[in-house]
Amino acid sequence: MNDLRHLLKLARPWRLRMAVGIALSVVVILSNVTLLSVSGWFIASMALAGVGKLTLEFFTPAAAIRGLAVLRTFARYLERLVTHDATLRLLSVLRVWFYKHLEPLAPARLQDFRDGDLLARLRADIDSLDNFYLRILAPAIAGLISSIAILCVLFWFSPGVAGIDVVMLLLAGVVIPVAVAAGTKKSGNDVAGLRASLQVASTDLIRGLGELQVAGAVRRQTRHLSDLSQQLISAQRHQAWISALGSALSALAGQLGMFCTFLFLLSAVQAGKIAGNDFVMLVFAVLASTEAVAALPAAFAALGVTREAARRIFSMAELKPAITLPETSVTPEHFDLAFSGVTMRYGAGKPAVLDSLSFSVSEGHCLALLGPSGAGKTTILNLIQGFWECEGSVTIGGHEVRTLSDEVLRQVISVVGQKTYLFNASIRDNLRLVAPDADDDALWQALAKASLEEEIRAFPHGLDTLVGELGARLSGGQARRIAIARAFLSQAPVILLDEPTEGLDATNTGLVLNSLKTLVKGKTTLLVTHQIQPLVLADSRLILE
Ligand SMILES: Nc1ncnc2c1ncn2[C@@H]1O[C@H](COP(=O)(O)OP(=O)(O)OP(=O)(O)O)[C@@H](O)[C@H]1O
Numbered sequence: 036m037n038d039l040r041h042l043l044k045l046a047r048p049w050r051l052r053m054a055v056g057i058a059l060s061v062v063v064i065l066s067n068v069t070l071l072s073v074s075g076w077f078i079a080s081m082a083l084a085g086v087g088k089l090t091l092e093f094f095t096p097a098a099a100i101r102g103l104a105v106l107r108t109f110a111r112y113l114e115r116l117v118t119h120d121a122t123l124r125l126l127s128v129l130r131v132w133f134y135k136h137l138e139p140l141a142p143a144r145l146q147d148f149r150d151g152d153l154l155a156r157l158r159a160d161i162d163s164l165d166n167f168y169l170r171i172l173a174p175a176i177a178g179l180i181s182s183i184a185i186l187c188v189l190f191w192f193s194p195g196v197a198g199i200d201v202v203m204l205l206l207a208g209v210v211i212p213v214a215v216a217a218g219t220k221k222s223g224n225d226v227a228g229l230r231a232s233l234q235v236a237s238t239d240l241i242r243g244l245g246e247l248q249v250a251g252a253v254r255r256q257t258r259h260l261s262d263l264s265q266q267l268i269s270a271q272r273h274q275a276w277i278s279a280l281g282s283a284l285s286a287l288a289g290q291l292g293m294f295c296t297f298l299f300l301l302s303a304v305q306a307g308k309i310a311g312n313d314f315v316m317l318v319f320a321v322l323a324s325t326e327a328v329a330a331l332p333a334a335f336a337a338l339g340v341t342r343e344a345a346r347r348i349f350s351m352a353e354l355k356p357a358i359t360l361p362e363t364s365v366t367p368e369h370f371d372l373a374f375s376g377v378t379m380r381y382g383a384g385k386p387a388v389l390d391s392l393s394f395s396v397s398e399g400h401c402l403a404l405l406g407p408s409g410a411g412k413t414t415i416l417n418l419i420q421g422f423w424e425c426e427g428s429v430t431i432g433g434h435e436v437r438t439l440s441d442e443v444l445r446q447v448i449s450v451v452g453q454k455t456y457l458f459n460a461s462i463r464d465n466l467r468l469v470a471p472d473a474d475d476d477a478l479w480q481a482l483a484k485a486s487l488e489e490e491i492r493a494f495p496h497g498l499d500t501l502v503g504e505l506g507a508r509l510s511g512g513q514a515r516r517i518a519i520a521r522a523f524l525s526q527a528p529v530i531l532l533d534e535p536t537e538g539l540d541a542t543n544t545g546l547v548l549n550s551l552k553t554l555v556k557g558k559t560t561l562l563v564t565h566q567i568q569p570l571v572l573a574d575s576r577l578i579l580e
Pocket residue numbers: 146381388406407408409410411412413414415
């Protein structure tokens with residue numbers, strides 16, 4: 036329930052809109068109940084007037100019936116407009132709010148989550164929260180207010196009938212929905228979890244299709260996907276069944292309430308203690324009062340999924356970043372790098388990856404970091420980028436990295452790694468990621484320095500060429516040189532090179548090294564490599580054990 040309370044807090048800016056939505060729901064319910072009751076009264080009165088048992092002025096009730104019908108339709112339209120508007124506003128803010136909480140968690144804290152799972156939280160779980168106000172909160176509050184109003188009016192006519200209606204409303208509006216919530220709790224949790232697993236499996240299938248095909252494992256993966264899909268369908272079917280059963284039982288409770296009212300008032304009518312037209316009106320009123328609680332079984336069926344979705348979102352948003360950088364900071368004036376007594380562990384109690392490490396790189400120099408796999412070379416690059424906390428000090432130009440803002444760090448540091456993330460957009464957009472205001476001339480100059488200009492000019496669409504998903508339409512060497520062009524555009528004074536020529540053929544290695552020679556000139560550079568060729572860039576070497 037804490038998660039739902041948290042959600043309510045986030046919805047606070049729209050509380051007026053939400054309250055108006057609930058008030059309109061109450062108007063809809065009460066106008067429906069009044070319409071049916073007055074109609075019953077009017078038809079019975081007309082019948083009695085027809086056999087001469089009473090005289091009737093029928094203009095007023097006829098006008099009231101027409102007025103109620105118009106009010107009901109109009110209020111329903113407005114209620115849909117207002118409640119959906121409030122829900123969509125809440126969802127749009129929630130998505131941004133969640134993304135803002137995710138951002139500082141990257142990359143250190145997000146490594147425990149799979150991409151598909153994150154996507155499911157960002158999309159499907161947040162979508163599920165539209166249930167909260169629209170299908171749970173608004174119907175429950177509107178149902179409660181309307182029930183009290185109906186019971187007060189019935190009590191004024193007949194305390195006995197009000198008593199019958201209380202029992203019926205408690206049954207249809209509390210007992211049955213609570214039973215539905217209990218019956219769908221497990222399947223609700225399952226639906227949110229299975230949806231995420233399905234997203235993870237689908238992402239894996241699409242991303243790894245090439246490997247799966249080579250390994251002959253496509254069928255196995257699709258069978259896994261199909262099993263998950265079946266489990267999700269059966270959890271959703273279970274929910275739909277219980278929800279439908281709840282709605283049917285709720286409707287049955289309304290019919291029983293009507294029947295009991297009929298029996299209760301029959302003797303009074305026969306004894307002439309109550310008029311025939313009032314008798315029909317009260318019977319109809321009890322039947323129509325189920326309208327106040329009709330939405331609750333479905334609402335409570337949605338409670339499980341909604342609660343689980345809220346838990347998944349808020350549990351993630353409560354995670355603490357591995358390191359908290361200040362919002363703003365100075366920009367260093369010079370750019371030498373220094374590690375002093377740095378000890379680093381990936382988690383408390385884990386072995387030290389770096390143990391009291393000290394070294395420095397003076398401004399404009401290139402230091403090659405060498406050492407066996409697992410020695411901690413990439414960890415050093417991660418610390419410089421401010422991704423993890425460590426003991427000791429890591430400084431750029433004399434400023435501790437942890438005292439520099441994220442914005443300053445991204446301006447100061449540029450990374451060329453073996454994996455370059457390319458967005459499925461044009462080459463222009465991929466380059467402008469680091470320099471949004473750069474014009475085409477600047478982009479071509481950067482491409483020329485990255486030894487890529489001629490190849491891009493040869494493409495029919497030049498800078499507008501779409502690179503495909505993860506840069507699928509470019510070769511590995513071209514993608515690497517796009518990363519180098521980005522580094523030229525960013526003009527960052529500190530360059531981190533992580534295996535810059537790994538996996539490239541001799542021609543591409545030559546092209547990349549030529550460009551890197553220009554890039555690192557005058558910049559402070561750390562080079563991580565297992566290969567011999569990139570060592571031409573280095574002024575000195577540090578061997579880690
Ligand atoms: N995010 C992480 N969480 C937990 N442990 C990690 C993480 N990243 C690296 N490690 C561990 O830290 C140690 C150093 O890893 P690191 O990637 O820095 O080594 P490396 O020298 O760059 O290796 P390679 O040359 O193979 O890239 C390894 O034992 C690795 O398992």
